[in-house]
Amino acid sequence: xALLIDAKPGDEIIMPSYTFVSTANAFVLRGATPVFVDIRxxxxxxxxxxxxQAITDRTRAIVAVHYAGVPCDMDPLLDIARRHRLLMLxxxxxxxxxxxxxRALGSIGALAALSFHETKNLISGEGGALLIxxxxxxxxxxxxxxxxxxxxxxxxGLVDKYTWVDVGSSYLPSDMIxxxxxxxxxxxxxxxxxxxxxxEAYHQRLAPxxxxxxxxxxxxxxxxxxxxxxxxxxxxxxxxxxxxxxxLRAADIGSVFHYVPLHSSPAGxxxxxxxxxxxxTENVSKRLLRLPLFPTLTIRDVERICSAVERFxxxx
Numbered sequence: 001x002a003l004l005i006d007a008k009p010g011d012e013i014i015m016p017s018y019t020f021v022s023t024a025n026a027f028v029l030r031g032a033t034p035v036f037v038d039i040r041x042x043x044x045x046x047x048x049x050x051x052x053q054a055i056t057d058r059t060r061a062i063v064a065v066h067y068a069g070v071p072c073d074m075d076p077l078l079d080i081a082r083r084h085r086l087l088m089l090x091x092x093x094x095x096x097x098x099x100x101x102x103r104a105l106g107s108i109g110a111l112a113a114l115s116f117h118e119t120k121n122l123i124s125g126e127g128g129a130l131l132i133x134x135x136x137x138x139x140x141x142x143x144x145x146x147x148x149x150x151x152x153x154x155x156x157g158l159v160d161k162y163t164w165v166d167v168g169s170s171y172l173p174s175d176m177i178x179x180x181x182x183x184x185x186x187x188x189x190x191x192x193x194x195x196x197x198x199x200e201a202y203h204q205r206l207a208p209x210x211x212x213x214x215x216x217x218x219x220x221x222x223x224x225x226x227x228x229x230x231x232x233x234x235x236x237x238x239x240x241x242x243x244x245x246x247x248l249r250a251a252d253i254g255s256v257f258h259y260v261p262l263h264s265s266p267a268g269x270x271x272x273x274x275x276x277x278x279x280x281t282e283n284v285s286k287r288l289l290r291l292p293l294f295p296t297l298t299i300r301d302v303e304r305i306c307s308a309v310e311r312f313x314x315x316x
Contacts (some may be wrong), residue, residue, distance in 0.1 A: 054275035069229035
């Protein structure tokens with residue numbers, strides 16, 4: 001994405017700090033500066049009310065990261081991007097199969113990135129996909145993908161030979177990786193249904209603990225249809241979260257926290273800047289715990305995990 005929009009030194013790209021390093025790295029590699037904005041308490045996505053105060057005359061784009069496959073509130077973000085003549089980009093790495101209102105994530109911004117990393121809902125080990133919704137960027141995308149040549153035009157008979165015309169690299173997956181992914185795409189509806197069933201089982205089983213006030217469950221806005229990518233819990237404090245990790249480990253259950261905020265990292269301090277307070281980002285990163293959620297997990301497994309979470313609070 002950064003290459004296609006011709007990001008360069010001096011450009012600023014607005015994004016959350018609570019995301020994987022690849023979101024920022026793509027632009028830092030082109031010399032641009034990530035500008036971090038805090039997240040919302042409910043979805044853990046970009047807080048659209050904080051975007052405009054982060055915009056300067058150097059701002060080029062806003063990157064909406066759809067955390068846990070739950071969509072950002074895209075209409076306000078699109079309105080801000082339109083009024084300030086900024087590009088709207090989607091980091092939909094976790095968002096395949098999710099919808100904002102009636103629009104699939106990845107189909108809304110000018111460009112969008114999907115991930116097929118081994119931790120995602122559909123996997124190829126590594127790799128991903130670039131979705132191009134702004135057709136003005138399509139021709140250059142083909143050139144970049146073809147190692148900087150106009151080879152695609154040659155195959156369509158538009159030029160009599162192809163040559164090096166721009167920067168580019170090799171982004172094509174191997175045939176084996178593509179075949180491995182294709183098999184999942186062909187039964188993706190079933191895979192999504194199975195994953196959502198596991199997510200819903202967690203959500204229903206843990207509701208009484210939220211009612212007791214000892215934890216918080218994920219929030220799904222009315223505009224969202226999510227893909228069940230992550231099931232996380234938020235605890236009262238970092239110390240409680242860490243004790244829960246130890247408690248579950250003793251029961252042979254793996255659970256992990258998630259991102260260390262980019263703005264607090266050595267490279268984040270060197271290559272990026274923050275706009276305003278990162279209070280919610282910092283608070284969430286200390287309290288969040290991800291529970292197991294993978295294709296071979298069963299409802300019975302979910303029940304055992306939830307029982308272990310309950311025992312933590314009852315001491316039984």
